[in-house]
Amino acid sequence: MIRTALTMLVGDRAKFLGIVFGLAFASLLITQQAAIFRGVMVLVYGHVTDTPQVDVWVSDPGMPDFDTNDMINERELDVVRGVEGVRWAVPLNRRVLYTRKPDNEISPIMVMGIDDGSLIGAPLPEAMVCGSVDDLRRPNTVIIDEHSAATKLAVEGPDGVLKPMQVGDRLRANGTDIEVVGICRSTLALMLYPTAYMLRSQCSQLDASSDQSFNFILVGLAGGADPAATCARIDAATGLSARTSADFCRHVYDFFLYKTGIPANFGIAVLLGFVVGAAIAGQTFSQFVSDNRRTFASLKAMGMRNGRLAGILLVQAVASALVGYGLGVGAATLFGVALAGTDLSFRLEPELMAFSFVSVLVISIGAALVSLRSVVRLDPALVFRS
């Protein structure tokens, strides 16, 4: 009966396309919006994942998110270095600097002021597109991210054509020319400001407001040290807040998830996809069933049981769901491919695809169940009425 059910459904081309369109729409919107949401949400802790050699991040206990925090001083850094289980601890100074591009346009950049000695916090060698991290040891130098080099930091030539910023180009900050000595990939690149790496000393020199303080301490643990216990010891010794990299990511993530409008905005889009898709698919499905009243009544008269009829509707619902989902996720993937290299970030994870599939299945089976009621109530004696 499965084949018969499918032939029946596909044979009514207009309705079939309507149902599939509704489901594909829902699947596309749910998948695409959720993938962008996930894409944005992994950016917020991008610098943590870009520096995997760091085990523990220490910051001000009042810090709600990565960008808002208070200063930490040298004395606290020394205390952390003395805590049991800590192998090394280095400062990271994060600052927004206003710079002037060669074409005279002003551009803010987010500077990672990394430890002069160890260079921990700088891009990993595999993330370097050109130039070398060691060049940062030369005075007045900076490494910028590849994406921003081609977009926000692109330089307008005399001919009016935008050209990506390159190694050798200069940015002017606080009256000092700084030279671009490297281009790197950075997860943070897709956030608001271009990401730039320079030595902490260099950063302090350029930022008039800055004293010798900084905003993070990056910690490497001694072999065998218990991360949670070490974090607790750092907290107790300094009054700061130490978190393992994973906890730190979660902390930043939770801030955006619970304290900003971002999830609500995406949530509304996802809900809209669900509701509109359900309306289109549900409406078309019940139209399909109601157009086939006579057929269903005939099948009932001919002795088909309600269970079997329900089976037919279910097969039709699941088949529509599969096709609609396939089209929707396919379209979402194309969308993601088209987005690659733009400011929008897109992350299509298996869980998300499962979520989208379940949503589409819920819509289509829901539609089938609603229609099933009318089929079950259908009077087989209808067959003799014209």
Added chain:
Amino acid sequence: MADEPPIRLRGVVKSFGSGSSEVHALRGINLDISAGELFMLVGPSGCGKTTLISVVAGILRHDQGEVRLFGEDLSRMSDRCKSDFRARHVGFVFQQFNLVPTLNVQENVAITLQIGGQSRRRAMDRAAETLDQVGLGDRLGAMPSALSGGQQQRVAIARSIIHDPSILVCDEPTSALDHEKGRQVMELLRAIAIRPGRALIIVTHDNRTYKFSDRIATMEDGYIVRFVRRRFDPESVDDAPAQPAGPPAGMAAITALAAAH
């Protein structure tokens, strides 16, 4: 019980609605239908013919009286039981054919056997054979919309007999067709639908089809008012209208006839 006919109705009453809008569609039907003959049910519009065959086919519950099909009391059967009974023992032919528009001819015919639980492959094979019998062996893959009305009704007939039902009910099988197509359908029914163990009931308006019957019951206003036994004569089929059933009898005659039967 040995001489009980396949279909026996006693005092069958069926009304629709209630109060002032109540319609008495069947007012006490007594009727025996034997197997192996073509039984025709005629009468004016609204007299209850469709209601009667719906009850006999087990798709409509009657209010009072007894309906026995092959010795089984219909009112004792559950809905599910009746479904299974219909799947196995009842065939239907409708005025409007009621083919599934999105299935091809062969699939439409096979569906009867699939409802009865047979595999698609076997059902499709049998459907091809049965369609051959009704002269459509070369149109297996056609969609119903590509066929003429007469051809669609032949498909419907194939669908109704493929499972060798004990009861075959046809409601106005010729009224959507022109005279010639109607005649062909009646000839086909006579040729392949009459079986020794099968009760064949045809409801019709069309007095040109009376000549194909073995027995005619005339209904009026929820009663059967007259039975006429004919002797089917294959030679008469091409002739002018056969003997009509005659003018309606009075109420007294009705009861006398019904009781006598």
